[in-house]
Amino acid sequence: MKFIVHEKDREYEFLLANGLYIVGRDPTCDLTLDSRRVSRRHMSCTVTEGQVQVKDMGSRNGIAVGGVQVREAVLRDGDEVQIGDVVLEFQGAAGAAPPASDRPVVAAAVEPAPAAEAEVVDSESTPPEGNLLPAKAADVRPQLIQRDGRWFVVDPATGREVEIVPAQQAKAPAGRKSLLSTTKGKLIIGGLAIIVTLILVAALIKTSQPKKPIMTDAQYKEFIGNVLKGEQTGELAAVFSGRQYSDVIKRSLDALDRGDTMTAARLAVLAVKSRPKDETARRVVELVRVWDDWKKDFWAHWQKVQGILEDLYEGDASPAVQEFTKTYKDFIDKERAYSQYADEARKQYAAKKYEEAWQGLLHVPEGSPVRERDAILFENVKSDFKRHIEEQMKSASVRQDWTEARKWAEKLRDYYSADKERAQENLTKYADYEGHASLMQQAKDALAKNGFADADRLLRSIPEGSPYHAEAQRLLQRAKADEVYAGALALYNQGASDEALKSLEGQDSAAARTLKLHVESVLALYNKARDAQKKLELLDAEQYWQQLTETETDDNNQYRKEGLRELARMKDLRRNYARELVEGGDEAFKTEQFEKTRTLYKKATDMDPDGRMGMEPLAHMEQQGRMDYRRALVKEQTDPKAALQLLGRACRMLPPDDKYYNWALDKKQEIERKLEGK
16 A cells, blocks of 8 residues: 655655554654645554555644545545645555565575575565665664564565575575675675664663653642742652643643743743653743743744744644644734734825725724834824814815715714714704705895895894804895995905995995995905915914905805915915925034924924924934933943933933933933032
């Protein structure tokens, strides 16, 4: 019986005799496969008389027989076993090796006396040179077996047997040379003698070495109690039993799980001392060494931790190891998935798709290492998305598009719990304004039909505080105004406010007085906005233009039109001025005028519509201050004066509310006291 192994671009045979074979990626397996999709110890293969049974050993990708995923199966001639991307084609009866008692025996001659010489009975069954020793001679020993009063040497590489008989019993067929008459035969017999000698010597050494006793349960209970108290270290006077060893591993993993790496390390080292060749304890020790670093910096060490966890998962089937490794493997997989959400959100944010970016980041739960790693991204997306919502809501309000304004108010309510109450107030207000807009349109339709009574009733129902109230009042007055009033209103709407005011002089009607006050207020705002814009007081200018457009709501009015135009271009003006402020801050930084630098950077941040232009250089300056603080710590012992100079510079670069500022100030005062003491 044998497997035909189809592996990558090569094909070879693996002979099967009675016994247990381990198939996997690990070099210690009986059949080692070169594939990353194959687990270290993937499958077992049990060969008994006339039957071959394969069984999955808890691998990641499992096994398939005849295209069907199975846990275990008995093979039939011609079955194909799929392991990862490797196929094992089973050949049974046609190409099978018979049971051990029925195998053809090769008789190798042994000389009892110089006169006698044995010969090879069947040269075809003689193993080729070098095959008597397997590739892993250190792990697999040749065997001497006795059956029916005869002695055989079993080749561990092929499973074939060579019988050792006296020369007078091994008669060579006519025309064939004896085994000892050839160089090849002498090498084989010499190799057999060396192997037998090495086996006997190893057995004597092994039996001569004293074995440590196994702990009793009472000894173990006392011992493990001392270990947990930190009182037990050094060599083991007795080794652990299998159950005790498993308990030590479990306790070590439990200690890791609760963050007690010192206890975990002590337990794992003791497990290694008890069973030096067992891989589980060694892997736990390796895991302990990297655990604290991984907890502090998940992304710097997760791949190493994942590799150790996979080795533990595949190499130890105990429930404690399986539960622990699965828990943390799942944790790593989840964090990697959260990291993908953050990466996609970063792309969306760069494309200014703020809502999509924020929706992606909401998948990342609180406490995730992704939130710690990408804290700046979370903060930027959250703040920029909120600012975007408020800008859109404000823009819709200016346009008096109340449906659009309600949509953005709903987003503010749904995404930002801290602003929920304010958003709900805006929703109510926008719904009211939408009703006022409908009343205004009905009033205008009534006036067009000379329905002054209906128009008067509709317009008076619009309350103060509504963006339509001023227009409603003007509409009421306009409907009753005389030619002078109408002319003044027309002049004002055309942008000739001075002429409009002149024409209203001497007019004592309520409509004239109202119009005059309105024109004067709009004109005052217009002049303030223009003056502030000339002085580059752009924030004030923007505020005045905004007040103007809110005071004058007639879209046909020239002042309103100009106000809307200036508001539209104000963002570019602010951005350009913010850039100039940053450049001024950079120049001040070069000459170490750090207070001026900070003022210019902060002003640039306030001026920038996006609120970011001065933040980066300001953060850079603060980072430089922290670096000077760290450099001062290095120079403190060797050059305290240089350290003092660096600390003074750091204090000037850092804001007083920064913890590094307080540290630098304390350290500076400490060094000054030391220098004064000298």
